[in-house]
Amino acid sequence: MSDQEVAPAFTAGQHVQVKTGDPPGHIRTPTFLRGKSGVIEQLHGVYRNPEDLAFGGQGFPKMPLYLVRFSQTEVWDNYDGSPKDSVLADIYQHWLEPGAE
Amino acid sequence: MTEEHDHSGNPPQPDEDRLAATEFEILERALRELLIEKGVFTADDIRIAVEAMDRKDPANGSKVVAHAWVDDAYRARLLDDSKAAIEELGIDVGPAPNLVVLENTATLQHVVVCTLCSCYPRTLLGMPPSWYKSREYRGRVVVEPRAVLREFGTELADDVEIKVVDSTADMRYLVLPARPDGTDGLSEAELADLVTRDSLIGVTQPNAPSGG
Structure with missing residues (x-):
């Protein structure tokens, strides 16, 4: 893997936790998912980092982007629907850390 | 036009272009005028680009769905490599971000939103409906998807999973909505007519075939 591209650290089915924090800038990680636990649904590929692209940068190194599934009952305290329901979002690797099963 | 004509006592709605331009509108105008003046592109080039975007139509999506309903091998390719499969049908998706097709079934309903802004498969479907960009939809559909779908007239059974x-x-x-019942005898073109824009976003089901 070149220094222009970060290697994927997670695989489908792995439990992850979204990092917390509220840095300034063009952040593509929705606030409502920060700190939440989810499961990697799939790796989409590696993409130029939008947090850098938004400010005139070239977006390197490219970052792995995942579709991550969160149980609705994990995201909202009073979720009114099936316990099977989920919300999925595209999250870049640098916003994820290994989570507990 | 006079301001004094009668509106049955109702206040006239202000014209959009009489509202003060935002900072971004002023920035866009300044940049556009400079680039035209420097000969980077012409006003005509901009109009052509806008027209090309306006020509994109949800009918492209309907065509893709109808073909996937009648051809299992195509459906598999569509779910595996969506952009390539869409281009197979002669639809130009341009230099688009990657497209992912999500398959609905009798027990699974996908609903698409962009909570951060208004990301939408424009290169395939054209411009998003205004409700899709509204704060109301973006804020509520992730919190109470069943209530939002009900407002679109979509009642889901409790055992249907929503993603x-x-x-x-x-x-x-x-x-990719589930194929409606009672459509066995329909042609691909008739099937495409049942696929609405909103069913491609996942807030409704495709139309039912008309009786007969």
């Missing part, structure tokens, strides 16, 4: 997909980054999502 709300938030297109927050480089992927654009298109829903």
Whole structure:
């Protein structure tokens, strides 16, 4: 893997936790998912980092982007629907850390 | 036009272009005028680009869905490599971000949103409806998807699983709705007529075939 591209650290089915924090800038990680636990649904590929692209940068190194599934009952305290329901979002690797099963 | 004509006592709605321009509108205008003046592009080039975007139509999505309903091998290719499969049908999706097709079934309903802004598969479906960009839809559909779908007239049984997909980054999502019952005898073109824009976003089901 070149220094222009970060290697994927997670695989489908792995439990992850979204990092917390509220840095300034063009952040593509929705606030409502920060700190939440989810499961990697799939790796989409590696993409130029939008947090850098938004400010005139070239977006390197490219970052792995995942579709991550969160149980609705994990995201909202009073979720009114099936316990099977989920919300999925595209999250870049640098916003994820290994989570507990 | 006079301001004094009668509105039955109702206040006239202000014209959009009489509201003060935002900072971004002023910035866009200044940049556009400079680039035209420097000969980077012409006003005509801009109009052509806008017209090309306006020509994109949800009918492209309907065509893709109808073909997937009648051809299992195509459906498999569509779910595996959506952009390539869409281009197979002669639809130009241009230099688009990657497209992902999400398959609905009798027990699984996908609904697409962009909570951060208004990401939408524009290169395939054209411009998003205004409700899709509204704060109301973006804020509520991730919290109470069943209530929002009910407002679209979509009643889901309690045992149907809902997956709300938030297109927050480089992927654009298109829903492949489940084929409605009672459509066995329909042609591909008749099937495409049942597929509405909203069913491609996942907030409704395709139309039922008309009786007969």
